[in-house]
Amino acid sequence: MKLGFLASHAGSNMQAIIDACRQGVLNAEVRVVISNNADSLALKRARDQHIPTAHLSSRTHPDPEELDAAIAQTLADHGVDLVLLAGYMRKVGPITLARFPQRILNIHPALLPKFGGQGLFGRKVHEAVLAAGEPTTGVTIHLVDEEYDRGPVVAQREVPVMPGDSVETLAARVLEQEHKLYVETLVRVAQGDLDLSALVRLA
Ligand code: GRF
Numbered sequence: 355m356k357l358g359f360l361a362s363h364a365g366s367n368m369q370a371i372i373d374a375c376r377q378g379v380l381n382a383e384v385r386v387v388i389s390n391n392a393d394s395l396a397l398k399r400a401r402d403q404h405i406p407t408a409h410l411s412s413r414t415h416p417d418p419e420e421l422d423a424a425i426a427q428t429l430a431d432h433g434v435d436l437v438l439l440a441g442y443m444r445k446v447g448p449i450t451l452a453r454f455p456q457r458i459l460n461i462h463p464a465l466l467p468k469f470g471g472q473g474l475f476g477r478k479v480h481e482a483v484l485a486a487g488e489p490t491t492g493v494t495i496h497l498v499d500e501e502y503d504r505g506p507v508v509a510q511r512e513v514p515v516m517p518g519d520s521v522e523t524l525a526a527r528v529l530e531q532e533h534k535l536y537v538e539t540l541v542r543v544a545q546g547d548l549d550l551s552a553l554v555r556l557a
Contacts, residue, residue, distance in 0.1 A: 355382035355544050358434030360425070360442040361389050365396025367440040367461055370533035371540065372403060380537060381544045385432035388425060390444055406432060422447025429454070436543070439498060440536075443475065446498050456551045458498040461536055463528045465510055466494040470503030480521045480528070491515055491524065493532050495539050497553055506553040509539045 357375075359368045368387065374380035387400035390411035400407045408428050415421035426449045429437060439446070439460040446458060462470055464479050469491070474482060483491045492512040497505035513528050542548035 355540070356433050356435045357382050357384045357540075358429045358432060358437050359384065359387045359396070359400075359440055360437065360444075360446070361387060361394060361396035361440045362391050362443040363394055363396065363441045365394065365399050365440060366529065367532055367536050368396055368438070369399055370537055371438065371440075372399075372405070374537040374540070380541050382436075382540060385434050386428060388428055390442075396440070418447065419449070422449040426450040426453040436540075437498075438536075438540075441476075445500070445502065448500065451498070451500060456497060456553065459495055459508060459539075459550075460498050460503070460505070461532050462494045462496065462503050463491075463525065463532060464494065465490070465492040465512065466496060466503055466507060470494075472502050474503070477521050477525060480524045483515065484519060484521065484524065488515055491528060493528060493535050495535060497550065508548070508550065508553060509535055509542075511535045 361368050372384055375382050375384060384405050386406045387396060388408045388410055389397045392409040397407050410421060410424050415424050437454050437458040464483060469479050469482050490512050492510055494507055495509045496507050499505040511531050513531050515524060
């Protein structure tokens, strides 16, 4: 598999996947990392590992359609066949979606469809889980469509909420499982045990 990342911030999920490729756990290679944030740690991590990078944002492309086209073209130019969102804070545009049908994955730090959608990202997800008094949260990997956090679920894993959890302790417990589940899911795709093209949205 030839992977392309879209990442906005830390890129720790991206790093876990790069490490899995390097260690031979995952039979895939990372072709390009794209970020809307020129100063993101994700871009720095990629540069440090000699992976091609691109900063593509409303600053480089003020017209949303041109930005979408540039993202799709950059992925295609690098021969990407599976696009991975890893902490990407923007919606994927229709040109990119059409170019990679059933081939764009996102990871979300909760059990979708709970605690997802517009405005529920980063620590806000964990704040909402704690405020709701949920005994369990988790991780969801899903196919990306034109709405936030709504595409067909590819994999989920539960994570317990512990008494006395803060946003930080809960986020750290969830993030640890994100790294594992993203790699394990990609291994299943690479081995042909999971057919992304067969997944459909249920709700
Ligand atoms: C993760 O919690 C992911 O689920 C969410 O954004 C965070 C990204 O973390 N979409 P990182 O950039 O991979 O470290």
